[in-house]
Amino acid sequence: KQEVTQIPAALSVPEGENLVLNCSFTDSAIYNLQWFRQDPGKGLTSLLLIQSSQREQTSGRLNASLDKSSGRSTLYIAASQPGDSATYLCAVSRAGTASKLTFGTGTRLQVTL
Amino acid sequence: GAVVSQHPSWVICKSGTSVKIECRSLDFQATTMFWYRQFPKQSLMLMATSNEGSKATYEQGVEKDKFLINHASLTLSTLTVTSAHPEDSSFYICSASSGGYNEQFFGPGTRLTVL
Numbered sequence: 439k440q441e442v443t444q445i446p447a448a449l450s451v452p453e454g455e456n457l458v459l460n461c462s463f464t465d466s467a468i469y470n471l472q473w474f475r476q477d478p479g480k481g482l483t484s485l486l487l488i489q490s491s492q493r494e495q496t497s498g499r500l501n502a503s504l505d506k507s508s509g510r511s512t513l514y515i516a517a518s519q520p521g522d523s524a525t526y527l528c529a530v531s532r533a534g535t536a537s538k539l540t541f542g543t544g545t546r547l548q549v550t551l
Numbered sequence: 552g553a554v555v556s557q558h559p560s561w562v563i564c565k566s567g568t569s570v571k572i573e574c575r576s577l578d579f580q581a582t583t584m585f586w587y588r589q590f591p592k593q594s595l596m597l598m599a600t601s602n603e604g605s606k607a608t609y610e611q612g613v614e615k616d617k618f619l620i621n622h623a624s625l626t627l628s629t630l631t632v633t634s635a636h637p638e639d640s641s642f643y644i645c646s647a648s649s650g651g652y653n654e655q656f657f658g659p660g661t662r663l664t665v666l
């Protein structure tokens with residue numbers, strides 16, 4: 439059974455800092471990995487999707503990397519802003535059943551002024 | 552990206568009543584829809600997968616008679632929580648996909664509180 443873990447569980451940084459969020463998964467037979475953002479009491483916003491054959495994806499100040507063989511992904515946020523404060527979730531889909539997502543435990547990020 | 556809506560956004564009901572939550576794909580045909588549950592400060596847990604015109608497939612531990620799922624059209628799926636109890640209070644999120652290996656798009660969620 440796939441298990442997805444995110445470290446740290448919570449993080450508080452001053453505005454402007456670069457930061458890294460970590461995601462690890464136990465079964466490397468994945469189809470893709472996604473990073474999502476969730477604001478309190480809201481649904482999910484997809485940030486980046488990395489196919490299993492890719493090593494990284496970039497969107498603006500966000501960069502996500504994937505090391506499938508070691509079961510790890512990182513989300514790098516450059517020049518953090520207070521508006522980045524949210525919970526960040528990673529999720530993996532299994533090869534062969536690509537439609538089913540297994541979510542990580544999430545990292546609650548707070549960017550302070 | 553594609554848009555998925557949920558209705559209602561929040562609902563409060565008495566214990567023993569049934570509550571229906573709708574999930575709609577607004578600008579694409581959703582062959583497959585998913586229902587998730589999220590308890591406070593926890594991650595999303597998949598409850599069931601439904602394909603249009605077929606019976607839903609429930610995850611282990613999810614009672615199919617308690618959580619009724621209907622996916623009668625390519626743009627609408629409903630989740631009915633029957634005989635709701637306080638322990639059913641949670642945040643319910645749906646997602647929709649045009650099928651196969653295509654990306655899931657998530658709705659804004661429905662907050663259910665059972666008194």
